[in-house]
Amino acid sequence: xxxxxxxxxxxxxxxxxxxxxxxxxxxxxxxxxxxxxxxxxxxxxxxxxxxxxxxxxxxxxxxxxxxxxxxxxxxxxxxxxxxxxxxxxxxxxxxxxxxxxxxxxxxxxxxxxxxxxxxxxxxxxxxxxxxxxxxxxxxxxxxxxxxxxxxxxxxxxxxxxxxxxxxxxxxxxxxxxxxxxxxxxxxxxxxxxxxxxxxxxxxxxxxxxxxxxxxxxxxxxxxxxxxxxxxxxxxxxxxxxxxxxxxxxxxxxxxxxxxxxxxxxxxxxxxxxxxxxxxxxxxxxxxxxxxxxxxxxxxxxxxxxxxxxxxxxxxxxxxxxxxxxxxxxxxxxxxxxxxxxxxxxxxxxxxxxxxxxxxxxxxxxxxxxxxxxxxxxxxxxxxxxxxxxxxxxxxxxxxxxxxxxxxxxxxxxxxxxxxxxxxxxxxxxxxxxxxxxxxxxxxxxxxxxxxxxxxxxxxxxxxxxxxxxxxxxxxxxxxxxxxxxxxxxxxxxxxxxxxxxxxxxxxxxxxxxxxxxxxxxxxxxxxxxxxxxxxxxxxxxxxxxxxxxxxxxxxxxxxxxxxxxxxxxxxxxxxxxxxxxxx
Amino acid sequence: xxxxxxxxxxxxxxxxxxxxxxxxxxxxxxxxxxxxxxxxxxxxxxxxxxxxxxxxxxxxxxxxxxxxxxxxxxxxxxxxxxxxxxxxxxxxxxxxxxxxxxxxxxxxxxxxxxxxxxxxxxxxxxxxxxxxxxxxxxxxxxxxxxxxxxxxxxxxxxxxxxxxxxxxxxxxxxxxxxxxxxxxxxxxxxxxxxxxxxxxxxxxxxxxxxxxxxxxxxxxxxxxxxxxxxxxxxxxxxxxxxxxxxxxxxx
Numbered sequence: 095x096x097x098x099x100x101x102x103x104x105x106x107x108x109x110x111x112x113x114x115x116x117x118x119x120x121x122x123x124x125x126x127x128x129x130x131x132x133x134x135x136x137x138x139x140x141x142x143x144x145x146x147x148x149x150x151x152x153x154x155x156x157x158x159x160x161x162x163x164x165x166x167x168x169x170x171x172x173x174x175x176x177x178x179x180x181x182x183x184x185x186x187x188x189x190x191x192x193x194x195x196x197x198x199x200x201x202x203x204x205x206x207x208x209x210x211x212x213x214x215x216x217x218x219x220x221x222x223x224x225x226x227x228x229x230x231x232x233x234x235x236x237x238x239x240x241x242x243x244x245x246x247x248x249x250x251x252x253x254x255x256x257x258x259x260x261x262x263x264x265x266x267x268x269x270x271x272x273x274x275x276x277x278x279x280x281x282x283x284x285x286x287x288x289x290x291x292x293x294x295x296x297x298x299x300x301x302x303x304x305x306x307x308x309x310x311x312x313x314x315x316x317x318x319x320x321x322x323x324x325x326x327x328x329x330x331x332x333x334x335x336x337x338x339x340x341x342x343x344x345x346x347x348x349x350x351x352x353x354x355x356x357x358x359x360x361x362x363x364x365x366x367x368x369x370x371x372x373x374x375x376x377x378x379x380x381x382x383x384x385x386x387x388x389x390x391x392x393x394x395x396x397x398x399x400x401x402x403x404x405x406x407x408x409x410x411x412x413x414x415x416x417x418x419x420x421x422x423x424x425x426x427x428x429x430x431x432x433x434x435x436x437x438x439x440x441x442x443x444x445x446x447x448x449x450x451x452x453x454x455x456x457x458x459x460x461x462x463x464x465x466x467x468x469x470x471x472x473x474x475x476x477x478x479x480x481x482x483x484x485x486x487x488x489x490x491x492x493x494x495x496x497x498x499x500x501x502x503x504x505x506x507x508x509x510x511x512x513x514x515x516x517x518x519x520x521x522x523x524x525x526x527x528x529x530x531x532x533x534x535x536x537x538x539x540x541x542x543x544x545x546x547x548x549x550x551x552x553x554x555x556x557x558x559x560x561x562x563x564x565x566x567x568x569x570x571x572x573x574x575x576x577x578x579x580x581x582x583x584x585x586x587x588x589x590x591x592x593x594x595x596x597x598x599x600x601x602x603x604x605x606x607x608x609x610x611x612x613x614x615x616x617x618x619x620x621x622x623x624x625x626x627x628x629x630x631x632x633x634x635x636x637x638x639x640x641x642x643x644x645x646x647x648x649x650x651x652x653x654x655x656x657x658x659x660x661x662x663x664x665x666x667x668x669x670x671x672x673x674x675x676x677x
Numbered sequence: 678x679x680x681x682x683x684x685x686x687x688x689x690x691x692x693x694x695x696x697x698x699x700x701x702x703x704x705x706x707x708x709x710x711x712x713x714x715x716x717x718x719x720x721x722x723x724x725x726x727x728x729x730x731x732x733x734x735x736x737x738x739x740x741x742x743x744x745x746x747x748x749x750x751x752x753x754x755x756x757x758x759x760x761x762x763x764x765x766x767x768x769x770x771x772x773x774x775x776x777x778x779x780x781x782x783x784x785x786x787x788x789x790x791x792x793x794x795x796x797x798x799x800x801x802x803x804x805x806x807x808x809x810x811x812x813x814x815x816x817x818x819x820x821x822x823x824x825x826x827x828x829x830x831x832x833x834x835x836x837x838x839x840x841x842x843x844x845x846x847x848x849x850x851x852x853x854x855x856x857x858x859x860x861x862x863x864x865x866x867x868x869x870x871x872x873x874x875x876x877x878x879x880x881x882x883x884x885x886x887x888x889x890x891x892x893x894x895x896x897x898x899x900x901x902x903x904x905x906x907x908x909x910x911x912x913x914x915x916x917x918x919x920x921x922x923x924x925x926x927x928x
Contacts, residue, residue: 172788202788206897350897352791353866355840365749366769419770419786424802424843428869428897459866463840 107584121553122593128546129597132539134604139532141637146629152229153441155517156472157488162511174201175354177467187500192476196223197468203351207261218453233439236329240265241435246452252435254448263345264436267320281338345433353425358406362396371418379412490514550654555661566673575666582662583655590654594647608636706816712856714809721746724910730797732901750921766926775926798895798903828853
């Protein structure tokens with residue numbers, strides 16, 4: 095069949111469509127709705143996924159991390175004892191090869207203010223390198239957060255906004271009137287200052303969001319919100335307010351943490367040796383550990399006899415890998431610090447129960463006994479575009495090769511216990527969640543699509559039944575079976591084409607405001623304790639997925655055409671004489 | 678000559694008596710610490726316990742039955758209505774808890790050990806701390822004082838090896854007359870005070886002086902204290918192995 099023949103058949107197909115307008119319109123609408131829903135859901139979920147992934151890279155993890163192998167193996171326990179020294183030379187090597195990197199010591203603890211306590215994930219950071227590598231740092235500044243980022247050499251903390259609100263440090267963004275008056279009474283010395291602070295707030299608008307909890311207030315104790323103003327004058331006002339708070343002890347906090355130190359135990363009780371250690375050791379490590387200890391009958395315990403430091407390190411690694419708690423010592427620590435900044439970034443992690451503290455104040459007995467060690471080096475390519483996910487140049491292989499080259503230039507090599515892992519390795523749980531969250535609605539959209547195709551199939555089947563005599567007549571006049579089948583496939587294809595074009599237009603119209611403005615789900619996220627799973631804060635933006643949009647139109651047209659094949663084939667199987675007699 | 682010898686012997690005896698008396702009055706730091714360790718050694722103990730937790734203006738009372746053998750095995754069963762059925766089993770350094778709500782046993786490990794035990798001022802790690810103080814700390818007599826009308830020695834303990842103890846420094850108040858530990862303060866590595874223990878009541882069991890009422894304060898918890906009371910204490914009576922079993926925990 096030539097293209098010219100198909101072009102001629104197109105006229106018949108279009109005429110058929112115009113003859114049965116009601117059916118045509120209804121079927122097209124079904125396809126339109128399905129295509130629009132499919133395009134919108136995919137664009138929205140895709141937008142949330144890509145936004146989340148960018149946030150993870152830009153604000154949480156970087157493109158990759160350099161850590162010890164054991165740290166990665168036990169990363170879910172956050173083993174702060176798995177540290178390494180000499181990060182400066184690794185940073186230098188990476189810098190030579192075109193990568194930024196920032197050292198971190200990550201540990202968990204509790205942060206206490208005068209008003210309460212919250213569990214917090216602390217990051218000991220080098221402020222300069224951190225600002226170079228990670229993007230959350232500017233979000234401590236106006237108009238996002240308050241105060242400033244930490245400075246080296248001072249026991250200062252930059253705190254996520256959620257933790258700050260819970261601890262009531264810094265500038266409150268949604269205080270009750272009584273809470274604000276208590277704050278005013280504490281930080282002001284004159285009525286002018288009190289009025290100045292009151293002028294920064296306005297009454298919170300009534301809650302319209304269906305996801306937000308309804309608040310019932312006692313008269314005179316309404317919810318207030320900080321004015322939304324991005325002018326430089328308001329920035330100056332907020333700085334003044336922050337300084338008034340900082341002049342009191344309101345931002346003073348205490349960090350309670352436990353320093354975990356790994357060390358080969360000198361003695362192990364026999365019961366622990368038999369029940370806790372040996373069963374958990376890898377088979378290849380058992381001989382190594384057994385050779386290093388000697389049983390002492392009088393004390394019913396095993397004593398360390400190994401003196402070689404290298405062997406001791408191997409024994410220690412074996413014990414850590416086995417999860418033997420006797421190889422970890424814990425030392426209680428309490429540190430005083432002052433909150434100098436509040437972070438309000440587009441990613442939930444830095445905004446949550448997260449704190450950043452200068453690495454240098456954590457050295458020695460007054461800190462976390464680091465003595466220069468860190469748990470990780472976060473890595474990003476120099477001038478990497480923030481709107482794109484890391485590419486080939488930020489893969490584990492590329493970074494490792496660059497690191498080895500950079501170290502070789504200094505006459506050094508990469509220690510075998512260290513390895514580079516990319517960001518996906520750290521967020522497997524999130525990626526699984528994302529797959530489920532984006533997959534389930536897509537399945538629904540697929541089902542919707544399937545239903546509309548069944549509708550097309552039904553429409554064509556009905557049309558064929560109605561037009562059986564007509565088909566018989568056309569065949570009697572000389573139309574071949576192939577031409578008949580092609581006519582109906584074209585008719586269905588046109589239905590799919592018109593429906594999908596309308597669906598694309600409708601989908602794009604719905605998608606446009608979601609791309610430009612997004613949907614603010616921050617109230618729902620707050621209600622659900624700081625998140626709804628995706629790694630974005632509040633505003634969920636859609637995206638333009640052009641291949642998907644075009645693909646939807648093409649697929650809908652082709653599938654519609656194909657789905658008409660079976661009923662049309664059935665029609666041409668009937669003998670011509672029977673078709674002409676068909677009632 | 679014989680008289681002279683007798684006089685010398687008598688003089689030596691008198692001198693020796695005086696010396697031993699002065700030792701009793703001025704014991705060394707190590708002796709004081711050893712006495713505290715010795716006082717707390719028992720082969721087994723059974724008692725009915727009561728934990729009164731006052732926190733944030735609220736008061737919670739928890740009651741329990743406790744069995745312990747040496748410093749390696751213990752079993753606690755809570756009996757107050759809110760926590761009835763919650764059981765703890767400790768074997769060596771492993772602590773398991775059975776919760777009737779989830780009907781399962783959990784191992785308390787890692788960061789969980791640093792959490793408050795049943796909402797009290799004590800952490801699980803505090804509860805597991807069972808080694809003798811003498812083996813871990815170097816004691817120094819810091820001075821003497823009067824505490825609640827009692828003359829006391831103040832003993833300062835510093836960890837023998839740096840970075841090995843969860844509380845690198847402790848301060849103990851010890852009754853000069855009885856050798857009882859009356860108060861203990863626990864410090865962080867930075868020197869900040871974290872916890873205070875006050876012994877409120879001591880019972881005499883045979884030749885032992887046993888603390889049966891202790892107040893614990895976690896200084897980072899505002900308006901908080903926990904009083905732990907032991908009643909019907911039975912020492913050194915054999916306890917069957919079946920008490921310290923997984924089966925008993927899950928029953």
